[in-house]
Amino acid sequence: MASQLDIPLRGTSLNIVRRCSSHLSAVLESKFGCKATVHGVDFERDPRGPPWRSGTVPEKRFTTTLHGGVELSVWKADLADFEADAVVNAANKRLQHDSGLAKALSIAGGPQIQRESADYIAKRGPLETGDALVLGAGLLRCKKIIHAVGPRLYGNYSKYDFPEAERLLRKVIASILDKVKENRLQSVAIPAISSGLFNFPLPQCADAIVSSVRQYYESASYPGHLPKEILLVNHDERSVAEMERACRQMSASGKSSGGAETSAPPVQPGKVRLTVKKGSIEEQKTDVIVNTTSMDGPQKSGQISKAIFEKGGTEMQQEFYRAHAQRNIKITKGHRLHCKEVFHTVCVERGNDAACQILFDAVLNCLKLAALRKHKSISFPAIGTGNLGFGEDESAQIMSQAVADFTRSYRDEMDVYFVIFQKDASAFKAFDERMSSVRPSASDPGFTQDDDETEHRGGGVGAPTPQISLTGPSNEATHEAERWLSGLLFGSGGAVRICNNFVQHFGERENLQLSHLLQIGVSIEEFFERGRAGLIVSGASVEDVGCACLQVEAMLCSIQGECVAEEERATLTPKNPSFQRKPVDHTSQKFSVTSSDLKKHGLQILKVDEVENSTLERLFALKRKQLGCTDPARIMLQRIPAHFCEMVSRIGFRAEYAPPDEPAFGEGIYFAGKMKKALDVWKVREKEEEYLYFVEAEVLTGRSTPGEPGLILPPAVGENPLVTYDSVSGPDVSVIFSSYQALPRYVITCKTL
CATH class of the missing domain: 3.40.220.10 (Leucine Aminopeptidase, subunit E, domain 1)
Structure with a gap:
């Protein structure tokens, strides 16, 4: 279920976001699957930036x-x-x-x-x-x-x-x-x-x-x-x-x-660009297309609405009948249209006393709803100029005024299009002439938001409070992203420790980038302690440290992305790899058994996702055959950070994901037999971690022997160095050195009680 959180920005945190918003967005998307939208930040006031960037705002x-x-x-x-x-x-x-x-x-x-x-x-x-x-x-x-x-x-x-x-x-x-x-x-x-x-x-x-x-x-x-x-x-x-x-x-x-369509020059009140263009509304490639229809459906709609429903297909028509109206607007997906969503709104014939107000409200509400749902472009037809009986100039005046009212308080960018049928020259002229009316005064008060808008956008009148809105696939994802981001923006204290074993994959490109970072007055120290690698970024300026850390995190995300791509090429994975994480029903036996086990250790289960990956299953079967394993695979656990859950589901296990607190049995990929042992191998640091993530896997241990510190491969069985054990072990611990010996089956999300 999608989740949203807002993080207020002030002082140093505001300057970090102003300087490094692109890196921040990329990292949050890669690490946590969260989209970050920045509100109320004047990027043109960026007083300085990294020396290799111009700082120009597009x-x-x-x-x-x-x-x-x-x-x-x-x-x-x-x-x-x-x-x-x-x-x-x-x-x-x-x-x-x-x-x-x-x-x-x-x-x-x-x-x-x-x-x-x-x-x-x-x-x-x-x-x-x-x-x-x-x-x-x-x-x-x-x-x-x-x-x-x-x-x-x-x-x-x-x-x-x-x-x-x-x-x-x-x-x-x-x-x-x-x-x-x-x-x-x-x-x-x-x-x-x-x-x-x-x-x-x-x-x-x-x-x-x-x-x-x-x-x-x-x-x-x-x-x-x-x-x-x-x-x-x-x-x-x-x-x-x-x-x-x-x-x-x-x-x-x-x-x-x-x-091909032609456009009149756009009018730009604030950051909203209004353009009148010729074309077919159903062919537009904006985030939203507005349709005026009857709530009874396409059968009682006009020609424009019928064209939209016909282009959208039966799926859109079926969704329309299921949708509930919000402010007299039904929302459906675009389906076969080139948009993300269609806003189906209702207007009445010109003979109705309230017709003009209803048309004005319909346009304004569609704009507000598009802003609330984070859309950046919206296309309207010339509403009312057909069967509803509005004059072309009258419709143009009402719709333009609604846009003008909207721009009085909306501070983000949005492209608004009035799309006029190609052959309707008189309507195009009427709307073009009304464009000049969309120029709100800087002193105009903002529109008043309803309660539900205030809850999501922060409320208030005038310029919005600087903040980051995080939208993620789940509450856990947004809270993990918030915890990580808050630590970076508000809690660094001039030094940040970034623990990530993918630092060991840095090459010439990344080292050059690190040398650029030194030019902004930070120091970067690499560490490798007991199987854990990372960087310590420090400096006199908390702002510079925060920006440098975001750059380093972006580099790590890029390295991890390249690792995924390289692995998929090496395993001949199709261009569109078939893998997914399917939620396990709370009433299933798997969920209840796992939940019961976790409660014994002071953990509350939140969800279980089943991993399905045909490529990993094929490689696991080949590895089983190669090792000559006849016994069933062991069911074992590994605890990993949140930002590696997607990688393990996609390309399997890597030693970089989850180095143990004590690498006492070698430098391979660790698994624990029981939850109690997993919590011992990967210790929980209270207050630092709200959510814990475990992967349950099938592990081929094969011929195993006791491990020891420093092993990078299993030892030889006898005198022939080419004949080695398949794994090493410790008390209720197995360590493998080939990722294909383990197959992820479930990702378990829980939190401490």
Whole structure:
């Protein structure tokens, strides 16, 4: 069951979040499966940041939708710190990243960027102008870098040189988009290629890039992959302005063919962007699509509603009938639509005395509900202009005023779209003309939230209190995340000890990153004590220590993710591995037996999840055959930290997860036969741990012998060193040295009584 917690921010904790929100979000998602949403924090006031980061807060300037629903947007942001599936590097033919944007990306991404580029050139030779190449992204926030070679114009170029350079610029944009399609990327960030060191005139560069992107998707007749968004990203104001100009001219011209949508320039009151666009409401790719319908269902709805229900499919229709109305709104999933949710609201015909107020309330309530549910984009049709009998200008005025009222207190970003049917030019004009009314005064009071909104958002009027909202899959997950985060933000005292044996996997990339951290005035000491490894981060500034710790935790999460990917490649796991954790019913015998055993040791069982993983089962069976085990596997326990529960369910056991307090029998993977022994091997430190996690596993111990400290492999059975025991043991303890000898069956969550 989903759970939410709010953590207020103040002083040092506020500055840590302001400086390191991206790392914080990534770590919370990886460690605890929790999504972090930051409210009431002005990121533009970041007084300083790590020296390898520009500190620029990404700012979206414009957005429009192209053929096939591909969104084209203009951003002012730093590509070296931008989040997208891929960023484009304006490269030279030999991929020598020693100047301009290429140098900035190479520094931020670490030595892997230049190393991979040099390896490619050594094997394949230099690229040609117009080529694009996909390589790894190193430490950047994207998944891939697309190195693209644009045309170069020299200072004395003639009028005959320019057409060929423009052709090559268009070619390189097409090459980039080909790579997006081949690699099935959802988003790509493209700079003003060739406009810097390569001397291509910036206005013509912007026109060529924008028109090339548009033409690429207008001419695409294939049914293959389409990305969600193409982002035109530049750091300098002049490039951003030219890209925005080119996009607005393209949109205003209406030259997009094949049913591509056109948009009026958006109005941006506060952080809410309102855009009027042409298109079909059922084809929108926003978080929410609003549908106006009858509560009796699609049979009594208008044409727009019928189109939404038809596109959404029978599953959405069935969910609609089951859903309960909130403020006259029923919520369903998007199903076959391109949205996350559909808000089905009810309005009445214009002849009703309350019709205008009902329309106003419907729009405002949909916006409030979208904000409450953390959505960032919402699409409305031109409500009332069909069978309900509203005039186009009247509907535009009411809906625009509702948006204006909403923006008076909503402080986060949201994209709001009024989507007008393609052929309805008069409605588009009416809504476009009303856009200017959406400009709330800075002194306007905020809307009053109802009790349920106040509970979730913190209540109050005006600017929201700075806080982090944690949303997780369970109460245990959010409380674990809160405990960890509170210790980092409020309890570090200038020094933090990070215990995680994956520190031993740090390589050149991570050590370079640690050296960057030393530049902000912290010291980092590595330790290895009795089988446990980690880092101690200390410094005079609690704020700097907190930021450095978040960076280290992000590095560890990245290492762990790479470990999972490498293991799945090594075991030929399918691209979509089949594993799941299924909750065990509280009334089952398994639950009751486990609960009874835990109570004897002062523990209360909260839940039991059964692990199903066909790949691990196959490897376990192969290992049993290899060892020649004929006896049943032993049922044993291992206690692990919360953030390794997902990893053990996915790729099995690793010694790094759960080193014992006393590694008295070797350096392998420890299991205990009984709960009492497990609590002895992995001691509970009261007040430090609210929840405890145990994995029940089948363990192949095979031929075993007593263990001893320092063993990294089982000892030899006799004189032949190649014939070894299968495991080592101690009192009610077994230690294995191959992860395939244990199969996770249940993950048990409990807490101390």
